[in-house]
Amino acid sequence: xxxxxxxxxxxxxxxxxxxxxxxxxxxxxxxxxxxxxxxxxxxxxxxxxxxxxxxxxxxxxxxxxxxxxxxxxxxxxxxxxxxxxxxxxxxxxxxxxxxxxxxxxxxxxxxxxxxxxxxxxxxxxxxxxxxxxxxxxxxxxxxxxxxxxxxxxxxxxxxxxxxxxxxxxxxxxxxxxxxxxxxxxxxxxxxxxxxxxxxxxxxxxxxxxxxxxxxxxxxxxxxxxxxxxxxxxxxxxxxxxxxxxxxxxxxxxxxxxx
Amino acid sequence: xxxxxxxxxxxxxxxxxxxxxxxxxxxxxxxxxxxxxxxxxxxxxxxxxxxxxxxxxxxxxxxxxxxxxxxxxxxxxxxxxxxxxxxxxxxxxxxxxxxxxxxxxxxxxxxxxxxxxxxxxxxxxxxxxxxxxxxxxxxxxxxxxxxxxxxxxxxxxxxxxxxxxxxxxxxxxxxxxxxxxxxxxxxxxxxxxxxxxxxxxxxxxxxxxxxxxxxxxxxxxxxxxxxxxxxxxxxxxxxxxxxxxxxxxxxxxxxxxxxxxxxxxxxxxxxxxxxxxxxxxxxxxxxxxxxxxxxxxxxxxxxxxxxxxxxxxxxxxxxxxxxxxxxxxxxxxxxxxxxxxxxxxxxxxxxxxxxxxxxxxxxxxxxxxxxxxxxxxxxxxxxxxxxxxxxxxxxxxxxxxxxxxxxxxxxxxxxxxxxxxxxxxxxxxxxxxxxxxxxxxxxxxxxxxxxxxxxxxxxxxxxxxxxxxxxxxxxxxxxxxxxxxxxxxxxxxxxxxxxxxxxxxx
Numbered sequence: 114x115x116x117x118x119x120x121x122x123x124x125x126x127x128x129x130x131x132x133x134x135x136x137x138x139x140x141x142x143x144x145x146x147x148x149x150x151x152x153x154x155x156x157x158x159x160x161x162x163x164x165x166x167x168x169x170x171x172x173x174x175x176x177x178x179x180x181x182x183x184x185x186x187x188x189x190x191x192x193x194x195x196x197x198x199x200x201x202x203x204x205x206x207x208x209x210x211x212x213x214x215x216x217x218x219x220x221x222x223x224x225x226x227x228x229x230x231x232x233x234x235x236x237x238x239x240x241x242x243x244x245x246x247x248x249x250x251x252x253x254x255x256x257x258x259x260x261x262x263x264x265x266x267x268x269x270x271x272x273x274x275x276x277x278x279x280x281x282x283x284x285x286x287x288x289x290x291x292x293x294x295x296x297x298x299x300x301x302x303x304x305x306x307x308x309x310x311x312x313x314x315x316x317x318x319x320x321x322x323x324x325x326x327x328x329x330x331x332x333x334x335x336x337x338x339x340x341x342x343x344x345x346x347x348x349x350x351x352x353x354x355x356x357x358x359x360x361x362x363x364x365x366x367x368x369x370x371x
Numbered sequence: 372x373x374x375x376x377x378x379x380x381x382x383x384x385x386x387x388x389x390x391x392x393x394x395x396x397x398x399x400x401x402x403x404x405x406x407x408x409x410x411x412x413x414x415x416x417x418x419x420x421x422x423x424x425x426x427x428x429x430x431x432x433x434x435x436x437x438x439x440x441x442x443x444x445x446x447x448x449x450x451x452x453x454x455x456x457x458x459x460x461x462x463x464x465x466x467x468x469x470x471x472x473x474x475x476x477x478x479x480x481x482x483x484x485x486x487x488x489x490x491x492x493x494x495x496x497x498x499x500x501x502x503x504x505x506x507x508x509x510x511x512x513x514x515x516x517x518x519x520x521x522x523x524x525x526x527x528x529x530x531x532x533x534x535x536x537x538x539x540x541x542x543x544x545x546x547x548x549x550x551x552x553x554x555x556x557x558x559x560x561x562x563x564x565x566x567x568x569x570x571x572x573x574x575x576x577x578x579x580x581x582x583x584x585x586x587x588x589x590x591x592x593x594x595x596x597x598x599x600x601x602x603x604x605x606x607x608x609x610x611x612x613x614x615x616x617x618x619x620x621x622x623x624x625x626x627x628x629x630x631x632x633x634x635x636x637x638x639x640x641x642x643x644x645x646x647x648x649x650x651x652x653x654x655x656x657x658x659x660x661x662x663x664x665x666x667x668x669x670x671x672x673x674x675x676x677x678x679x680x681x682x683x684x685x686x687x688x689x690x691x692x693x694x695x696x697x698x699x700x701x702x703x704x705x706x707x708x709x710x711x712x713x714x715x716x717x718x719x720x721x722x723x724x725x726x727x728x729x730x731x732x733x734x735x736x737x738x739x740x741x742x743x744x745x746x747x748x749x750x751x752x753x754x755x756x757x758x759x760x761x762x763x764x765x766x767x768x769x770x771x772x773x774x775x776x777x778x779x780x781x782x783x784x785x786x787x788x789x790x791x792x793x794x795x796x797x798x799x800x801x802x803x804x805x806x807x808x809x810x811x812x813x814x815x816x817x818x819x820x821x822x823x824x825x826x827x828x829x830x831x832x833x834x835x836x837x838x839x840x841x842x843x844x845x846x847x848x849x850x851x852x853x854x855x856x857x858x859x860x861x862x863x864x865x866x867x868x869x870x871x872x873x874x875x876x877x
Contacts, residue, residue, distance in 0.1 A: 185871075193770060194871045218774060225772025236767045236874065240380035250771040252373035260372040303771070 138209050139166035140343060141311055146196045146203035148185050148366075159185045160196070161366035162203065167311070172337060172344040174357035182366040183347040184315050190345060191228045191313045192220045207310075225254040229304030233316035235296040237288040243299050244284040247271040250306045267306075274302040278332060294325035301333065305342075314346040318353055330356050373773065374781040378788050381757075388789050391753040391854070395793025396800065398743035399850035403801035405739045406842050408808070409732040411835020415603075416725055421715050422602045423478070423611070425456075425488040425673035426682040427689050429712050431705045433580050435459065435625050435668030438704055442696050446674055451688045453677045456484035457669035459619045464576040465612055467550040468596075469565035475549065475612045477577060479619030479669075482529040488675040494600040496547050496561070497568060498523040512560040522568050525597035529615035533595050534570055541618035543573060543594035547601040548609035571596050575614065579624040590622040603833065620667055627667040631659035682714035743853065750786060750857025758782065758861045758868075765865050766873030779866035786858025787851065794850030798843050808834045 148160040159182040167173050167190075177183040188194040189205050192212050196202040205212045207227060215223060224230075229250070237246045251267045252260055260267070275281060278298040288296055297317060304312055317333075318326030334356060336342060346357060354360045362370040382388055429442070436442075439457045446455040459479035466472050486492045498519045500512070525531045531542035547553060553561035565571075576591040594614055601608050620626040647655050676685040694707040716722060758765070765778055773781075804811065812834055816822045824834050 188871050191770070193874075194869075221772050221774040224770065230770045232770075232874065236763065236770070238377070238764050238767060240377065240384050245376060249373055249768075252376065253768065253772045253777070255372060257372045257375070307772075 139206075140169040140171075140208055141167040141190055141345070142204075142206040143186060143190060144204045144206065146186065146189060146205065147201060148182070148189065148194070148196055159366055160189075160203075163363065163366060163368050164203075165361050165368050167343060167345055169310075169343055170341040171359065172346070172357045174354035174360045175345065175347045175363055176349065176351065176354040176360050177347075177363035178349060181363045183349075183363050186363065187313050187315050187345065187347045190311075191230055192223045193230075225250065226307055227310045229307065229309035229312050231297070231300050231304045231312065231314040231317045233319040235288070235293075235300045235320075237296055237299055237303075239288055242285050242287055243275060243280055243291070244268070244271055246288065246299055247275060247302045247306055250303050254307050271302065271306060274305055275299070277336070278302055292325075293321050294329060297321060297329055298332070301329070305336075311343045311345060314344065316348055317346065318350070319348070326353070373768070374777065374784050377781060378785045381785060382788055382792070385757075387753050387757055388785070391750045391857070392789045392793035392796070394746045394749040394753075395790055395850045395854050396797040398746040398853070399794045399797025399846055400800040400804065402736070402739050402743050402849070403798060403838065403843060403846045404804055404808075406736055406846065407801065407805045407838045408835050409735055410839065410842065411837055413725070413728050413732050415835055416728055417716070421489075422494070422604060422607060423489050423491070424715050424718075425675045427674040427676070427686045427712065427714055428718065429672040429674070429689065429693060429710060430670065431710055432460070432670050433584065434582050435623075435670045436672075436704050436710070437666040437668050438696075438700055439667075439669045439672055442672060442693065442704075445692050445696055446672070446689065449688060449692060451677055451680050451685055453675045454484070454487040455672055455674045456481060456488045457616065458485065458671050458673060459616060459623060459625060459668075460670050461577050461619065461623055463612065465545075465549070466574040466576075467545075467552060467565075468567075468571040468573060469551055471550045473550055474610075475575075476610050477575060477612050477614060477619060479614050479616040480529065481616045482527040485673075486527060488673045491600070492523075492527060494602050495523055495526045495544070496599045496601045497526075498598075513562065514560065522598045525569070526600070529597075529613070531569055531595040531597035534572055535593070541594060541615035542597040543575065544598045544600055544613040545573070545596060546608040546611045547599040548605060549599075549612060553599070566596065566599075569595060569597055573612075575612065575622075577619070577622050579622070581624075587624065592618070592622055594618070616669070620669070625668040628665040629661055630663040630665055632662045682716065686712060686714045686717075740849070743849070746850070747853045747857040750789065750854050751860055754782060754786065754858050754861035755864070758865045761865075762868065762873045762876040765868050766870045766876065769868075769870035770874065775866040778868075779862040782858050782862035782865050783855060786855045786862070789858075790851035790854025793854060794847040797850055798847045801843070801846075802838050805836055805838050808836050 143163055143165045145162045145164050146160050147158065147162055149156050149158045151157070161182075163182065163186055165173070165175075165186075175183045175186060185194070189196055189212075192205075192215075195213060196205065199213070202213075207223065212220065212223065238249065241249065248267060248271050251271070255263065255267075272281070272284070275284060275298075278301065280295060280298055280302070283291065283295065288299070291299065297320075301312075301317070304314075312333075314333075318329060321329065330353065333344070337344060344357070346353075348354050360370070361368055429436075443455040443457065446452045461477050461479075463475050463477035464472060465475045480491070482491070497514065500514050522531075525542060526544050529542055529544065530539055532538070533540040545552070547561060548555075550565075552564060552566035554564050555561055572593045572595045574591055574593045576589055578589050579587045581587055600611075600613065617626065647657065649655050674685060674689055676682065690707070690712045693710065693712060697704050697707045697710075716725065768778055768781075812822075812824055
């Protein structure tokens with residue numbers, strides 16, 4: 114985000130390492146990434162050497178058929194999962210630093226601060242209302258004391274985001290009381306809450322009708338226009354993919370165009 | 372931070388955790404109720420050991436010890452001693468006005484002295500109630516209606532008007548459960564059935580034993596019944612009869628007496644009968660010659676400590692005083708090395724019984740504590756199922772940056788919260804149940820015919836109904852600990868969940 118401060122109270126060694134990297138390097142890189150899942154006694158290769166770069170401020174769509182490995186690639190980019198063990202597993206780099214080299218704690222921090230996830234099925238917590246779901250990522254990113262100290266500011270940001278997504282009147286509502294589109298907007302607000310460097314969206318409109326999906330993408334596009342947000346979006350829909358600056362096509366675990 | 376919010380939400384929006392809290396609640400309440408009743412029973416036993424006994428006993432049964440008043444004076448001169456009093460104990464046979472005959476423990480007492488050492492006046496039953504309780508005024512306790520000032524005073528004097536002669540005579544005070552003179556009503560008081568105080572008398576028979584342990588003649592005597600006493604210990608109230616000390620001493624041959632010798636030569640009086648023949652062959656009866664006096668004896672001296680003086684300290688001091696006393700009297704009193712000087716707890720019959728009850732209490736607590744550990748497994752099962760149900764939420768939390776430790780803390784904190792809620796409510800439930808356990812028991816008896824607490828078995832008329840705060844805190848802490856222990860494995864499972872698999876969980 115353009116207005117993001119150079120340092121934050123939760124800055125870790127990761128930031129220092131990042132500042133040492135070349136400013137012209139891609140923000141996010143997947144280098145010959147391989148990922149194999151084991152189903153019973155059978156090894157199922159999902160990614161077979163996928164490589165791609167994402168530049169800062171870029172909107173990249175990863176397009177592919179079901180089972181092509183696009184969600185897996187997104188999870189790897191977001192540090193939710195790790196590529197196959199070296200040698201041969203490939204590497205994910207964020208601002209020049211390999212995620213594999215990060216400690217577990219640093220990887221948690223990476224997910225809290227650097228990336229924001231949006232899922233096809235929203236994944237809101239049913240017990241929490243709209244405001245609380247939005248604040249969830251901020252709560253995970255702050256200690257209890259730090260959260261209490263910044264509570265007013267964080268709530269104001271959540272209200273601002275939810276207002277921008279047209280949910281100002283639904284703050285106390287539970288997910289069960291919202292439509293699919295509204296739920297996805299809450300999920301986007303949650304993903305943006307900590308001002309991440311990269312928004313990772315996994316089929317964000319896959320569970321919505323075309324009109325609602327388009328409206329959400331319009332709002333994301335407008336936000337990107339305002340803030341220059343970097344976005345990596347997985348989709349199987351060519352039309353949705355056309356919204357992006359660039360499309361990376363994935364077939365059988367390999368990037369065939371991008 | 373998110374842990375606090377989610378724990379609060381999970382607690383108020385789901386049934387499963389309430390079931391876990393219920394398990395902790397029931398286990399906490401169960402252990403605390405059992406411990407309070409059993410521990411209270413033990414405490415009552417310990418307290419009852421002092422009933423009618425004081426803190427320290429100097430006891431020389433059967434034959435009794437002489438010069439006891441001098442010993443009592445020595446004891447009461449000591450700053451550790453509040454008071455001391457003599458008693459005589461003997462088995463006896465009692466024929467009561469309702470026609471029944473019962474074996475009883477007879478205790479000869481000096482009413483006022485005995486009261487100073489044992490608080491006997493508090494146990495006197497037929498007296499006007501100074502502060503009637505609601506259950507007294509709500510019911511029809513006879514003590515509310517009549518004037519019992521006279522019979523209360525008689526109980527302290529241990530004297531009353533003999534119904535046959537009309538003269539003041541040594542009297543008897545019976546345990547309130549002796550024979551069937553009264554009927555105990557559920558409200559907790561007694562309705563006289565065959566008893567008319569000051570009018571009825573009972574016949575007591577005792578068997579004097581010589582210094583050599585040989586039974587002499589059975590002695591029987593009728594005493595006016597002036598009052599009754601109730602200690603709350605069934606065994607005491609059903610088997611004990613109090614009579615005036617000097618009367619029992621007389622019956623048992625322990626009263627002060629003059630020692631005499633019949634003069635005469637062995638030739639003139641070969642049989643030693645004090646009878647000789649004069650010159651005409653007529654019998655001549657010799658006048659006995661007084662050669663000394665046998666002091667009165669008692670079987671036991673009871674001693675009460677000043678406030679703040681332990682029974683053991685008093686016992687040690689009493690032993691020192693007795694040693695000095697015995698040195699002055701030589702062989703006229705039992706040797707200090709052979710006479711038992713015991714605290715009330717050390718009395719063999721009590722020590723054995725209390726030891727048994729202590730062990731039984733420990734065993735019952737162990738069993739119930741072990742059973743309560745089922746709450747660990749209940750919480751574990753419920754949390755395990757909840758973690759499975761909440762798999763996707765765990766994936767979401769990991770996706771927004773929650774670490775493994777954070778997720779583990781979420782479930783441990785949840786277990787802690789459930790433990791605190793369950794243990795607190797369990798503690799409150801136990802408090803309410805224990806506090807009202809006697810009315811509950813009475814209700815069960817009157818409505819369901821279920822009487823669990825039989826005074827003839829458990830010694831006391833009332834079920835102990837106090838919860839000790841220290842016990843409550845310990846049991847509640849254990850309840851919380853069990854709940855956290857039950858949450859531990861599910862918390863570890865949640866922490867080690869693969870976030871990608873968790874997000875794909877259906």
